Amino acid sequence: MEASAALTHVHEDIVRRVNEIMPCEEELFDLAELFKVFGDSTRVRILFVLFESEMCVCGLAELLGMTQSAISHQLQVLKKAKLVRYRREGKTIFYSLADGHVRAILDQGMEHITE
Amino acid sequence: MEASAALTHVHEDIVRRVNEIMPCEEELFDLAELFKVFGDSTRVRILFVLFESEMCVCGLAELLGMTQSAISHQLQVLKKAKLVRYRREGKTIFYSLADGHVRAILDQGMEHITE
DNA sequence: CATATATATGAACGATAGCTCATATGAAAG
């Protein structure tokens, strides 16, 4: 009922059109959570490394000059967001990019900041 | 000199290729800052509204059921990231999307979460 | 100038995030 409350500043047909395209609460939450993952330069650096090659945790740590623990924590965040995959080979675990969306999103972001 | 320090876990040619594609520190920072802006559902909702129509601050506040202050603060964040523009008309200020990257980035994000 | 309306802004508070440190898990080798 409150959705039809009088909105003194917004025309009725705009309210209707907005309601049509606005994602549901869950999608909005998931979308924001996804972009939060891209919103940290450590994680972005990890993703750029994985553009070139799959890599183990200690390799990423060495290459980025950070502790194994810090990298591992961030890899869990990337994994939870389904942005990276991993495979085990003995004691080593190799991480790689999950799909092409990662590149597409970062490319769009790069375009925005470099114009 | 430290860039050529021995990396026991990473092959030399991978280090070189990563260094070639890795954005500089400033770009990495700006990129992460940009995605942080998309990493809040209130700001995402504002952007979805602006897909349909430019809108004043109190219109956004009414439509999204939030205070004028909260919306205004977030609009400043969006403005700082160059994601929205504004024009004044008397006492009212109308906000609108700055460019097409906003849509492209959100579309890519939606694709990722809905698959 | 005083008032009303629209918007912006600074301080404060609670919640969240990223790193460090210590420790746990898990696989291979002896």
Place this chain on the structure above:
DNA sequence: CTTTCATATGAGCTATCGTTCATATATATG
């Protein structure tokens, strides 16, 4: 089974973020 190496994880600390509240700025009107 014990040791070793790679990785994961939980607790704790500091910093940052989003909202609220109070107030300031700015434009129009009388």
